[in-house]
Structures are given as structure tokens and as C-alpha cells.
Amino acid sequence: MYPRPFEYIAPTSVSDAVRELGNADFAKVMSGGMSLIPMMKLRLLSPELVVDIGRIAGLDQISDDGDTITIGALVRHDDTSESDLVPAALRTAAGWTGDRQVRSRGTTCGAVAHADIAADQPCAVLALGGTMIAQGPNGTREIASEDFFVDVLTSALEPDEILTGIRLSKNGGGSAYDKLGRRGGHTDYAVAGASAHVSMTDGHIRSARVALTGVGTKPTLALGVMEALAGSDGSEASVAEAAQRATEGVTVLEDLYGSVDYKAHLATVMVKRAVLGAIANA
């Protein structure tokens, strides 16, 4: 199984890569290739130019910027899952992405840019309120996570933009991620998954962000749950009650792995686990 023929280039700077992207009618960025190459082999995607950003120096670091951290475009799932700087939700999501071979090559930024409907790390980044840093022909812009995921496999990135990093706040609180994988346990993409970030004051939840994956067309905030949690005491009963609102306002899709009812139910289970996990980590 070969991809269709294409031109390949491996520039050594982000600005060169952006220029190359602009020079072709249909160019694709490649970072880890763990989603791009399978899609090209299945001929779901046949770009005329592949711009491999894997040779650009300086993008493989998780930098500590004081109040925030930035995960560079070439930071692999393995690195993200093992870094003490990274919040628990994203560490867990990265450690449960694919298998060892996938985690040693696939990148956190690639997984987020790919925006699969059942992916792990986009969900965690959305719950953590991350900021995407994109570089294009007109310079750099920042995109909030709630504006980044647009539709099935579609992000807010322009075709000639590169996601150079993801910025996350270090402002405390606790976070967690949980999923049921398609191959059972935590293995493979999520049948349904949820991630939560909570900030506590005096034994109460001051604010919470909760995101879902696997149930709709994109990683989505569970706004009903967030509203119900704000100001609550974080007891198991109150979290279980809030979790009942998991798919409020979300169009749940049936797929090979579950019916609408099953997925909606699973979403409440995963939300409860993720929120209780986040409270325990706070």
C-alpha cells in the first residue's frame, strides 16, 4: 500500500516551512506522520507536497515560561506523558494515545492539529483551556482551544499555518482524563472520554472546565456540567448529579463502537470519573 506520488521537503526553519506550504496547491504539514501517513496510504488524502517539519531545530522542547508552559510542535506523546511540567490530564491522555511505537513518533501538537473526533489529547487541551500558537505567512496568532476545534478532522488552522506550540497555564488546580478505549481498557481511540480541570477554594469548586471526546463531531466542552459544578462542594453525589448533564447541547453520534444511548451514558460515567480525579489532584 503506497501513497500516491508526492514531492517531499524537510525545511529547517518554520518560516521556510510556511513559505513552502504557500507555494503548492495542496500541501500538508507532517510532524510524526502517525495519522498523515496512514491516511495517505489509504488514499483518503493525496497532497502534492509534504512539508516535513521534523528537521526544524528547537521545536522539541517543553519550555517553562513562569506562569505557563509551552509544548513545542515536535514534542512526542512519550515526552508529554513523562514531563512533570505537564498537567495530569494531558500527561494521562498522551500516555494512552495509541501504542509504544505510536507514542515514540506521534506529537502532541500533531494530535491536536489532526482533531480526530475520538482523540485523547485534544480533549485534555480543551479542558485545560490551552492556547494554540500558529505561525503563518502573516506572522504568529493565538487561538483559544474552544475556537480551535471546528468539525470532524478540521481545526481553525489555515492550510499554510503551522501549529508551533501549545501554551498551558500553570495556575494550579487539578486535572484528570479518563476514557474507555475501542479495544477495551485505555487502549486505542476513545469510545467516549472526558477530561476535567477544577479550581477549589475553601472546599468548594470555584470553577471547572470539562471536555468530552468520542461522542460528537469534535472535542466539546460539557457546558451543563461546568455550570452545575461551579460553587458545588465537589462531593461524589454532587459530581454524579452534575455528570448527568454531560451531553446537554451536544449532538451525540452513533458509530461502530456504540449507539447514541450507550455513548451518552458512557459520557456521564467518564465525566464523573474525570471530575472526581481532578478534585483528588487539586
Add this chain to the structure above:
Amino acid sequence: MQVSMTVNGNAVTRDVEPRTLLVHFIREGLSLTGTHVGCETSYCGACTVLVNGKSTKSCTMLAVQAEGADITTVEGLASDGDLHPIQEGFWERHGLQCGYCTPGMIMSALGLLDENPNPTEDEIRHGLEGNLCRCTGYHNIVKAVEYAAAKMRGEEPAPAEWAVKS
């Protein structure tokens, strides 16, 4: 495009199309057919090789991405006719039946043991999550890796289950 890399210690340079997958470069370009092609959809792990020491599915990497890389395939393990401890483990603990998955299993196990020389059974099973076997049911593969791990730590492997009298 011209691509150069080191495969099992030998420097190689070839002209390839950008779309040439590393697994085809290894099998057809270098005639090293120990690396197998199973699913071609990135799931089975039969094509696993080490790229700069990391287990990698060579059907999901372009040969041109391996420019300058250090590649180890299953052919690179035995030295002077002596099996590598992982190969010996698969032999001693019957870690294979048809053998199709075996080169990939061995290369994944090698990457795993490099990172974690003393894995628990659970860690071995998780570490081999990216490799599928249609024959063995995995039990003896886990035993083979446990055997190899002990050998590589310089310890005596636990006796085979079938040699233990109940």
C-alpha cells in the same frame, strides 16, 4: 531523492521515491526480509524496527524521513551465530507458532527492555500493545520477554512453566 542511513551497522545510500515506505526500503531495497508486513495500516506491529533506538512501525514512516538515522532490524541482533537473549527467549519459551509476528515482537521487546530492564507482566503486556499475534494468545510471548529480561540483567531465568512439577 537520495537517502542515506545506517542499517545494522552498515552505511547505505539509495535513490528512492518520496513515497517509499521504510519497510519496503528495508525489504526490497536492502533485501532484508526479516522485517514483515502484516496489516499495512499501522496496527499489527509486524514491521517494527528500531529507529535511533526507538521501536517504530516501519510501514508508517517514509524512507526519506530516516535520512541520517540508525536503524536496527531483526537481522542485526544475533552475533557470530549466537542468538540475542530475546531471540533465545522466544526459542526457549515457545514464544511463537507461525512466526509471522515474531520479528516485530522481538524488536518491540528490545525497545521496551532498553527503557525498562525489569518489567512486570503487566508492563510487558502494555509494552507490546502495538503488536498483534494471531496464534499464541500472547502468554508465551510474555514468558519469552521475561526470560530475556532476566538474561539481559545477568540473572538466571525462571524455569519454564512446563518444567515445574506441581
